Amino acid sequence: MNNSFQHIYWLIGLLFFQLFVVDVIDLGTYSSYFTPLIFSYVIFKRKLETTVTELLIFAFIVGFLVDVFRNTIGLNISVLLLITFLRSRFLNLISAREDFDDNIELNLFNIGVVRYLFYYGVVLFFHHTLFYLVEQFSFVHLFSLLSKALINSIFALAILVLFEFIFSSKK
Protein backbone atom coordinates (compact mmCIF):
# COMPACT_ATOMS: atom_id res chain seq x y z
CA MET A 1 0.00 0.00 0.00
CA ASN A 2 1.24 3.46 -0.80
CA ASN A 3 2.52 5.18 2.29
CA SER A 4 0.80 8.54 2.07
CA PHE A 5 -2.48 6.84 1.28
CA GLN A 6 -2.09 4.83 4.43
CA HIS A 7 -1.83 8.03 6.49
CA ILE A 8 -4.97 9.36 4.89
CA TYR A 9 -6.85 6.13 5.61
CA TRP A 10 -5.77 6.23 9.24
CA LEU A 11 -6.69 9.91 9.48
CA ILE A 12 -10.16 9.42 8.02
CA GLY A 13 -10.76 6.30 10.09
CA LEU A 14 -9.72 7.85 13.38
CA LEU A 15 -11.59 11.10 12.71
CA PHE A 16 -14.70 9.14 11.83
CA PHE A 17 -14.44 7.08 15.00
CA GLN A 18 -13.70 10.18 17.08
CA LEU A 19 -16.53 12.34 15.79
CA PHE A 20 -19.31 9.87 15.13
CA VAL A 21 -18.73 7.18 17.73
CA VAL A 22 -16.69 8.40 20.72
CA ASP A 23 -18.17 11.89 20.89
CA VAL A 24 -21.80 10.79 20.84
CA ILE A 25 -21.58 8.06 23.49
CA ASP A 26 -23.69 9.09 26.46
CA LEU A 27 -22.75 7.80 29.89
CA GLY A 28 -25.04 9.97 31.98
CA THR A 29 -23.31 11.90 34.75
CA TYR A 30 -19.97 10.31 33.92
CA SER A 31 -20.02 11.49 30.30
CA SER A 32 -17.17 13.95 30.86
CA TYR A 33 -14.98 10.99 31.89
CA PHE A 34 -15.42 9.47 28.46
CA THR A 35 -14.17 12.07 25.99
CA PRO A 36 -10.93 10.47 24.79
CA LEU A 37 -8.97 12.16 22.01
CA ILE A 38 -7.50 9.52 19.73
CA PHE A 39 -6.59 11.44 16.59
CA SER A 40 -3.08 12.45 17.79
CA TYR A 41 -2.02 8.90 16.91
CA VAL A 42 -1.79 9.74 13.18
CA ILE A 43 0.97 12.24 13.97
CA PHE A 44 2.84 10.26 16.59
CA LYS A 45 3.07 7.06 14.60
CA ARG A 46 4.96 8.77 11.76
CA LYS A 47 8.48 7.53 11.03
CA LEU A 48 11.45 9.00 12.85
CA GLU A 49 12.82 10.41 9.59
CA THR A 50 9.78 12.67 9.14
CA THR A 51 10.84 16.29 9.47
CA VAL A 52 9.36 18.51 12.16
CA THR A 53 8.07 20.95 9.53
CA GLU A 54 6.13 18.21 7.80
CA LEU A 55 4.71 17.02 11.12
CA LEU A 56 3.65 20.52 12.11
CA ILE A 57 1.81 21.06 8.82
CA PHE A 58 0.12 17.68 9.21
CA ALA A 59 -0.84 18.51 12.82
CA PHE A 60 -2.31 21.82 11.69
CA ILE A 61 -4.48 20.04 9.11
CA VAL A 62 -5.65 17.36 11.55
CA GLY A 63 -6.45 19.92 14.25
CA PHE A 64 -8.28 22.09 11.76
CA LEU A 65 -10.46 19.18 10.61
CA VAL A 66 -11.40 18.22 14.16
CA ASP A 67 -12.07 21.83 15.12
CA VAL A 68 -14.27 22.61 12.18
CA PHE A 69 -16.45 19.60 12.93
CA ARG A 70 -16.67 20.32 16.63
CA ASN A 71 -17.10 24.06 16.11
CA THR A 72 -14.18 24.89 18.40
CA ILE A 73 -11.86 26.55 15.92
CA GLY A 74 -8.29 26.96 17.24
CA LEU A 75 -8.66 24.77 20.31
CA ASN A 76 -7.44 21.46 18.91
CA ILE A 77 -4.98 23.08 16.48
CA SER A 78 -3.06 24.91 19.19
CA VAL A 79 -2.84 21.92 21.53
CA LEU A 80 -1.91 19.49 18.77
CA LEU A 81 0.83 21.79 17.44
CA LEU A 82 2.38 22.05 20.89
CA ILE A 83 2.54 18.32 21.54
CA THR A 84 3.73 17.71 17.97
CA PHE A 85 6.59 20.10 18.53
CA LEU A 86 7.51 18.18 21.68
CA ARG A 87 7.47 14.81 19.89
CA SER A 88 11.23 14.35 19.95
CA ARG A 89 11.21 14.86 23.75
CA PHE A 90 8.56 12.16 24.11
CA LEU A 91 10.62 9.87 21.88
CA ASN A 92 13.64 10.39 24.11
CA LEU A 93 11.61 8.91 26.95
CA ILE A 94 11.38 5.49 25.38
CA SER A 95 14.86 5.06 24.00
CA ALA A 96 17.95 6.52 22.53
CA ARG A 97 17.47 7.39 18.92
CA GLU A 98 19.76 4.66 17.63
CA ASP A 99 17.54 1.88 18.88
CA PHE A 100 15.20 1.73 15.92
CA ASP A 101 15.32 2.23 12.21
CA ASP A 102 14.48 5.64 10.90
CA ASN A 103 11.95 4.28 8.46
CA ILE A 104 9.58 2.21 10.57
CA GLU A 105 6.21 3.33 11.76
CA LEU A 106 5.86 3.59 15.53
CA ASN A 107 3.10 1.04 15.92
CA LEU A 108 2.53 -1.68 18.48
CA PHE A 109 4.28 -4.45 16.55
CA ASN A 110 7.32 -2.40 15.60
CA ILE A 111 8.29 -0.90 18.94
CA GLY A 112 7.04 -3.49 21.39
CA VAL A 113 4.18 -3.46 23.89
CA VAL A 114 5.99 -1.90 26.86
CA ARG A 115 7.49 0.97 24.90
CA TYR A 116 4.25 1.46 23.01
CA LEU A 117 2.20 1.81 26.17
CA PHE A 118 4.75 4.10 27.79
CA TYR A 119 5.22 6.36 24.74
CA TYR A 120 1.56 6.75 23.83
CA GLY A 121 0.52 6.82 27.48
CA VAL A 122 2.69 9.86 28.16
CA VAL A 123 1.71 11.53 24.87
CA LEU A 124 -2.00 11.01 25.43
CA PHE A 125 -1.85 12.17 29.04
CA PHE A 126 -0.08 15.37 27.94
CA HIS A 127 -2.54 15.87 25.11
CA HIS A 128 -5.59 15.47 27.34
CA THR A 129 -4.23 17.65 30.14
CA LEU A 130 -3.33 20.49 27.77
CA PHE A 131 -6.61 20.14 25.93
CA TYR A 132 -8.71 20.41 29.10
CA LEU A 133 -6.61 23.31 30.36
CA VAL A 134 -7.10 25.29 27.16
CA GLU A 135 -10.75 24.29 26.94
CA GLN A 136 -11.47 25.32 30.53
CA PHE A 137 -9.10 28.30 30.26
CA SER A 138 -8.33 28.39 33.97
CA PHE A 139 -6.50 26.42 36.64
CA VAL A 140 -9.45 25.90 38.98
CA HIS A 141 -10.54 22.32 39.69
CA LEU A 142 -7.07 21.15 38.74
CA PHE A 143 -7.43 17.84 40.53
CA SER A 144 -10.64 16.83 38.78
CA LEU A 145 -9.09 17.99 35.52
CA LEU A 146 -6.05 15.77 36.01
CA SER A 147 -8.13 12.77 37.00
CA LYS A 148 -10.31 13.36 33.94
CA ALA A 149 -7.19 13.51 31.76
CA LEU A 150 -5.82 10.31 33.29
CA ILE A 151 -9.02 8.32 32.87
CA ASN A 152 -9.56 9.57 29.33
CA SER A 153 -5.99 8.79 28.28
CA ILE A 154 -6.44 5.23 29.53
CA PHE A 155 -9.60 4.92 27.45
CA ALA A 156 -7.84 6.41 24.42
CA LEU A 157 -4.94 4.02 24.84
CA ALA A 158 -7.32 1.08 25.00
CA ILE A 159 -9.07 2.20 21.81
CA LEU A 160 -5.73 2.64 20.04
CA VAL A 161 -4.48 -0.83 21.04
CA LEU A 162 -7.73 -2.27 19.71
CA PHE A 163 -7.23 -0.41 16.42
CA GLU A 164 -3.65 -1.64 16.21
CA PHE A 165 -4.72 -5.26 16.48
CA ILE A 166 -7.35 -4.79 13.78
CA PHE A 167 -5.52 -2.62 11.24
CA SER A 168 -1.76 -2.52 11.83
CA SER A 169 0.69 -4.98 10.43
CA LYS A 170 4.29 -5.78 11.08
CA LYS A 171 6.62 -4.49 8.44
Add this chain to the structure above:
Amino acid sequence: MRNLILLIQKYRNFLFFLFLEFIAIGFLFSWKNTYHHSTYISSSNFVTSTIWNWKNNIDSYFNLSDVNKQLADENAVLKEMLLNKEILLGKNFIKSGDSLFVKAFKFQEATIIQSQFKFAENHILINKGSVNGVEIEMGFKGTKGIIGRVINVSSHYANILPVINADFKLSVIHNSTNSWGDLSWVKGINDYRTATINNIPIYAKVNLNDLFTTTGSDGIFPSQIPVGRVVKIEKDHEAQKKIITIELVEDFSNIHVGFVVKNNLKSEMIEIQKNE
Protein backbone atom coordinates in the same frame (compact mmCIF):
# COMPACT_ATOMS: atom_id res chain seq x y z
CA MET B 1 23.84 39.04 8.57
CA ARG B 2 25.26 35.61 8.04
CA ASN B 3 24.96 34.86 11.71
CA LEU B 4 21.34 35.91 11.64
CA ILE B 5 20.63 33.55 8.77
CA LEU B 6 22.42 30.76 10.60
CA LEU B 7 20.41 31.50 13.69
CA ILE B 8 17.17 31.35 11.77
CA GLN B 9 18.30 28.11 10.16
CA LYS B 10 19.14 26.63 13.50
CA TYR B 11 15.81 27.48 15.03
CA ARG B 12 13.68 27.14 11.91
CA ASN B 13 11.53 24.38 13.38
CA PHE B 14 10.83 26.41 16.48
CA LEU B 15 10.07 29.52 14.44
CA PHE B 16 7.76 27.57 12.16
CA PHE B 17 6.05 26.12 15.22
CA LEU B 18 5.62 29.61 16.68
CA PHE B 19 4.20 30.85 13.39
CA LEU B 20 1.55 28.11 13.19
CA GLU B 21 0.80 28.38 16.91
CA PHE B 22 0.15 32.10 16.55
CA ILE B 23 -2.31 31.40 13.75
CA ALA B 24 -4.02 28.78 15.93
CA ILE B 25 -4.19 31.09 18.93
CA GLY B 26 -5.52 33.83 16.67
CA PHE B 27 -8.29 31.45 15.61
CA LEU B 28 -8.88 30.50 19.23
CA PHE B 29 -9.32 34.05 20.46
CA SER B 30 -11.38 35.20 17.51
CA TRP B 31 -13.67 32.26 18.22
CA LYS B 32 -13.74 32.87 21.98
CA ASN B 33 -14.67 36.50 21.43
CA THR B 34 -17.45 35.94 18.93
CA TYR B 35 -20.07 36.65 21.48
CA HIS B 36 -22.53 37.98 19.00
CA HIS B 37 -20.98 38.16 15.59
CA SER B 38 -20.58 35.36 13.14
CA THR B 39 -17.47 33.29 12.62
CA TYR B 40 -16.67 32.19 9.11
CA ILE B 41 -15.05 28.91 10.09
CA SER B 42 -17.73 27.10 12.01
CA SER B 43 -19.59 23.84 11.79
CA SER B 44 -22.50 25.49 9.96
CA ASN B 45 -20.41 25.75 6.79
CA PHE B 46 -21.41 23.76 3.74
CA VAL B 47 -19.10 20.75 3.97
CA THR B 48 -19.28 19.91 7.66
CA SER B 49 -22.98 20.59 7.99
CA THR B 50 -23.68 18.35 5.01
CA ILE B 51 -21.72 15.55 6.65
CA TRP B 52 -23.51 16.06 9.97
CA ASN B 53 -26.76 15.97 8.04
CA TRP B 54 -25.85 12.63 6.47
CA LYS B 55 -25.05 11.26 9.87
CA ASN B 56 -28.38 12.53 11.17
CA ASN B 57 -30.21 10.98 8.22
CA ILE B 58 -28.70 7.63 9.13
CA ASP B 59 -29.23 7.62 12.87
CA SER B 60 -32.42 9.65 13.15
CA TYR B 61 -34.42 6.45 12.60
CA PHE B 62 -33.09 5.07 15.85
CA ASN B 63 -34.36 8.07 17.80
CA LEU B 64 -37.88 8.13 16.39
CA SER B 65 -39.49 6.70 19.50
CA ASP B 66 -37.72 9.32 21.67
CA VAL B 67 -38.82 12.12 19.36
CA ASN B 68 -42.37 10.82 19.37
CA LYS B 69 -42.43 10.74 23.14
CA GLN B 70 -41.00 14.26 23.48
CA LEU B 71 -43.52 15.68 21.04
CA ALA B 72 -46.40 13.84 22.67
CA ASP B 73 -45.36 15.15 26.09
CA GLU B 74 -45.23 18.67 24.76
CA ASN B 75 -48.57 18.18 23.08
CA ALA B 76 -50.08 17.16 26.39
CA VAL B 77 -48.72 20.27 28.13
CA LEU B 78 -49.98 22.54 25.37
CA LYS B 79 -53.37 20.90 25.36
CA GLU B 80 -53.68 21.35 29.09
CA MET B 81 -52.82 25.05 28.78
CA LEU B 82 -55.23 25.54 25.92
CA LEU B 83 -58.15 23.82 27.61
CA ASN B 84 -57.60 25.70 30.86
CA LYS B 85 -57.54 28.97 28.99
CA GLU B 86 -60.82 28.24 27.29
CA ILE B 87 -62.55 27.64 30.56
CA LEU B 88 -61.06 30.80 32.03
CA LEU B 89 -62.00 33.17 29.22
CA GLY B 90 -65.05 31.61 27.66
CA LYS B 91 -65.40 31.25 23.95
CA ASN B 92 -67.25 34.50 23.37
CA PHE B 93 -64.40 36.72 24.45
CA ILE B 94 -61.83 35.52 21.95
CA LYS B 95 -61.55 37.78 18.94
CA SER B 96 -59.29 36.38 16.31
CA GLY B 97 -59.06 39.24 13.84
CA ASP B 98 -58.57 42.05 16.33
CA SER B 99 -55.74 44.38 15.35
CA LEU B 100 -55.05 45.14 19.00
CA PHE B 101 -53.52 41.71 19.40
CA VAL B 102 -50.17 41.35 17.68
CA LYS B 103 -48.56 37.96 17.49
CA ALA B 104 -45.18 38.71 19.01
CA PHE B 105 -43.58 35.29 18.76
CA LYS B 106 -43.31 32.93 15.84
CA PHE B 107 -41.95 29.42 16.04
CA GLN B 108 -40.03 27.60 13.34
CA GLU B 109 -39.66 23.85 13.76
CA ALA B 110 -36.10 22.55 13.34
CA THR B 111 -34.26 19.25 13.64
CA ILE B 112 -31.08 19.06 15.70
CA ILE B 113 -28.49 17.35 13.54
CA GLN B 114 -25.53 17.59 15.90
CA SER B 115 -25.52 18.14 19.64
CA GLN B 116 -22.58 18.15 22.00
CA PHE B 117 -23.12 17.79 25.70
CA LYS B 118 -20.02 16.42 27.39
CA PHE B 119 -17.40 19.06 26.64
CA ALA B 120 -16.62 22.38 28.26
CA GLU B 121 -17.55 24.08 24.98
CA ASN B 122 -20.81 22.64 23.76
CA HIS B 123 -22.53 23.56 20.51
CA ILE B 124 -25.65 22.49 18.65
CA LEU B 125 -26.26 22.45 14.91
CA ILE B 126 -29.78 22.65 13.44
CA ASN B 127 -31.03 22.16 9.90
CA LYS B 128 -32.76 25.53 9.42
CA GLY B 129 -30.89 28.58 8.13
CA SER B 130 -31.32 32.05 6.70
CA VAL B 131 -33.49 30.63 3.88
CA ASN B 132 -36.03 29.71 6.54
CA GLY B 133 -35.82 33.13 8.17
CA VAL B 134 -33.46 32.18 11.00
CA GLU B 135 -31.32 35.09 12.16
CA ILE B 136 -28.58 35.61 14.71
CA GLU B 137 -29.75 36.27 18.31
CA MET B 138 -33.01 34.39 17.95
CA GLY B 139 -33.94 31.97 20.69
CA PHE B 140 -34.11 28.21 20.39
CA LYS B 141 -36.62 26.30 22.46
CA GLY B 142 -36.95 22.57 22.93
CA THR B 143 -40.09 20.60 23.59
CA LYS B 144 -39.84 21.08 27.37
CA GLY B 145 -37.89 24.28 27.93
CA ILE B 146 -35.22 26.58 26.55
CA ILE B 147 -32.20 25.18 24.72
CA GLY B 148 -30.15 28.17 23.59
CA ARG B 149 -29.62 31.08 21.26
CA VAL B 150 -28.68 31.28 17.56
CA ILE B 151 -25.10 32.52 17.13
CA ASN B 152 -24.26 31.69 13.56
CA VAL B 153 -26.32 31.18 10.42
CA SER B 154 -25.55 29.81 6.98
CA SER B 155 -28.12 29.44 4.22
CA HIS B 156 -29.48 26.09 5.37
CA TYR B 157 -27.98 25.53 8.83
CA ALA B 158 -27.49 27.41 12.07
CA ASN B 159 -25.27 27.07 15.15
CA ILE B 160 -26.92 27.26 18.54
CA LEU B 161 -25.16 28.33 21.72
CA PRO B 162 -26.86 26.08 24.27
CA VAL B 163 -27.53 26.77 27.94
CA ILE B 164 -24.71 24.32 28.73
CA ASN B 165 -22.01 26.66 27.40
CA ALA B 166 -20.21 29.15 29.64
CA ASP B 167 -20.92 31.99 27.17
CA PHE B 168 -24.66 31.63 27.59
CA LYS B 169 -26.21 34.18 29.94
CA LEU B 170 -29.88 34.80 30.58
CA SER B 171 -32.00 36.40 33.26
CA VAL B 172 -34.52 34.05 34.81
CA ILE B 173 -37.35 34.47 37.28
CA HIS B 174 -38.34 32.40 40.28
CA ASN B 175 -41.93 31.50 39.71
CA SER B 176 -43.41 31.65 43.19
CA THR B 177 -41.57 34.72 44.57
CA ASN B 178 -40.92 36.63 41.33
CA SER B 179 -37.26 37.16 42.22
CA TRP B 180 -34.96 37.73 39.28
CA GLY B 181 -31.65 35.91 38.92
CA ASP B 182 -28.90 35.38 36.40
CA LEU B 183 -28.57 32.00 34.75
CA SER B 184 -25.09 30.82 33.87
CA TRP B 185 -23.27 27.56 33.26
CA VAL B 186 -19.95 27.16 35.03
CA LYS B 187 -17.24 25.03 33.44
CA GLY B 188 -16.03 22.24 35.67
CA ILE B 189 -18.88 22.59 38.17
CA ASN B 190 -22.02 22.10 36.12
CA ASP B 191 -22.54 19.09 33.91
CA TYR B 192 -25.05 18.86 31.09
CA ARG B 193 -27.99 18.42 33.43
CA THR B 194 -27.42 21.37 35.76
CA ALA B 195 -26.87 25.14 35.69
CA THR B 196 -26.27 27.86 38.28
CA ILE B 197 -28.41 30.86 39.19
CA ASN B 198 -26.80 33.83 40.93
CA ASN B 199 -28.10 37.06 42.44
CA ILE B 200 -31.26 35.75 44.05
CA PRO B 201 -31.64 37.84 47.25
CA ILE B 202 -31.11 35.91 50.48
CA TYR B 203 -34.57 36.74 51.87
CA ALA B 204 -36.39 35.18 48.89
CA LYS B 205 -38.03 31.95 49.98
CA VAL B 206 -36.72 29.39 47.51
CA ASN B 207 -37.55 25.74 48.09
CA LEU B 208 -36.22 22.62 46.48
CA ASN B 209 -38.01 21.62 43.28
CA ASP B 210 -39.23 25.20 42.60
CA LEU B 211 -39.47 26.16 38.95
CA PHE B 212 -37.42 28.88 37.28
CA THR B 213 -38.74 30.32 34.01
CA THR B 214 -37.67 32.89 31.43
CA THR B 215 -38.47 36.55 32.09
CA GLY B 216 -39.11 37.67 28.54
CA SER B 217 -37.18 40.86 29.27
CA ASP B 218 -34.43 40.22 26.74
CA GLY B 219 -36.78 39.85 23.80
CA ILE B 220 -35.29 36.49 22.82
CA PHE B 221 -37.75 34.22 24.56
CA PRO B 222 -41.36 34.73 25.58
CA SER B 223 -41.91 34.79 29.33
CA GLN B 224 -42.88 31.72 31.34
CA ILE B 225 -40.86 29.14 29.40
CA PRO B 226 -39.47 26.58 31.88
CA VAL B 227 -35.72 26.59 32.49
CA GLY B 228 -35.12 24.25 35.39
CA ARG B 229 -35.98 23.08 38.89
CA VAL B 230 -34.03 23.80 42.08
CA VAL B 231 -31.85 20.96 43.35
CA LYS B 232 -29.38 22.77 45.64
CA ILE B 233 -29.41 26.08 47.54
CA GLU B 234 -26.30 27.73 48.96
CA LYS B 235 -26.11 31.03 50.84
CA ASP B 236 -23.48 33.69 50.26
CA HIS B 237 -23.79 35.72 53.48
CA GLU B 238 -21.23 38.32 52.43
CA ALA B 239 -23.12 39.37 49.33
CA GLN B 240 -26.54 38.57 50.85
CA LYS B 241 -27.34 36.42 47.85
CA LYS B 242 -28.32 32.85 47.22
CA ILE B 243 -26.47 30.63 44.79
CA ILE B 244 -28.90 28.13 43.38
CA THR B 245 -28.19 25.01 41.34
CA ILE B 246 -31.01 23.98 39.06
CA GLU B 247 -31.62 20.82 37.11
CA LEU B 248 -32.44 21.80 33.54
CA VAL B 249 -35.79 20.62 32.23
CA GLU B 250 -34.22 19.71 28.89
CA ASP B 251 -32.05 16.61 28.81
CA PHE B 252 -29.25 17.82 26.53
CA SER B 253 -28.00 14.32 25.82
CA ASN B 254 -31.33 13.47 24.27
CA ILE B 255 -32.70 16.36 22.19
CA HIS B 256 -33.79 15.85 18.62
CA VAL B 257 -36.33 18.54 17.76
CA GLY B 258 -36.76 22.18 18.71
CA PHE B 259 -38.24 25.48 17.67
CA VAL B 260 -36.49 28.68 16.59
CA VAL B 261 -38.22 31.57 18.35
CA LYS B 262 -38.65 34.77 16.38
CA ASN B 263 -39.77 37.92 18.16
CA ASN B 264 -41.51 40.33 15.79
CA LEU B 265 -41.44 43.13 18.34
CA LYS B 266 -37.78 42.86 19.22
CA SER B 267 -36.64 45.91 17.25
CA GLU B 268 -39.31 47.96 19.00
CA MET B 269 -38.11 46.65 22.35
CA ILE B 270 -34.48 47.51 21.62
CA GLU B 271 -35.44 50.99 20.49
CA ILE B 272 -37.33 51.73 23.67
CA GLN B 273 -34.48 50.37 25.79
CA LYS B 274 -32.10 52.71 23.98
CA ASN B 275 -34.24 55.72 24.85
CA GLU B 276 -34.16 54.99 28.55
